[in-house]
Amino acid sequence: MAKLTLTIDTIMYYGLEQYIESLEGVSKVLITNKTYLIITITYDDSKIDINTLKLEILLYLNLSKTPSIIGFNKYKKGNYKEYKTSINDFCCEYCLKNMLEILLSNPNISAVTTDYNADTCNTKKLNMTITYNLDNTNSKEILKLINNILD
Structure with a gap:
């Protein structure tokens, strides 16, 4: 399983957790909302990729035409x-x-x-x-x- 955290400059996210969990390949979603929206997703990268996750989230939040990501972590292992x-x-x-x-x-x-x-x-x-x-x-x-x- 792969993991991704996106930090997004918004605080509106009603229903987002359930929507992301409904996507094929997503197994777990954790959303925290303090100053920014922080979304951590555990997913099967053979079924869904980072770009698709990003697009689905930004479309759901109606941010697809507005740059809004202010941080991320793909949790890659290696050098x-x-x-x-x-x-x-x-x-x-x-x-x-x-x-x-x-x-x-x-x-x-x-x-x-x-x-x-x-x-x-x-x-x-x-x-x-x-x-x-x-x-x-x-x-x-x-x-x-x-x-x-x-x-």
């Missing part, structure tokens, strides 16, 4: 390393969330956390930790990927 960086002067919160959705689709990246705060919109300086697969990429490639996304 992974954390890369910590600070990004100065994001143009807006949507650029950050769009970047995180792109990073989520990258198979060499296992997790991303940020110190983003919707209340203060701290886009002037954002600290980010990216966990990546050392066997397939390195910190220079991660930095290049981030810069390409931001350009």
Whole structure:
């Protein structure tokens, strides 16, 4: 079984847990709702993939056209390393969330956390930790990927 946690910048989720559990391949869903919606899903990755889970969740929440993911963890095992960086002067919160959705689709990246705060919109300086697969990429490639996304 695989596991995925998504942190989404919303607090509305009525009925979402039951909907996700109804998807073929999903065995367990845990939702916490503090400042953001944190969804942890245990699933059979031979029946449903991360992209499908993301799309189903965002469609259910009516967020498919609005970037809203602010963190994720794919719980990958293997030779992974954390890369910590600070990004100065994001143009807006949507650029950050769009970047995180792109990073989520990258198979060499296992997790991303940020110190983003919707209340203060701290886009002037954002600290980010990216966990990546050392066997397939390195910190220079991660930095290049981030810069390409931001350009």
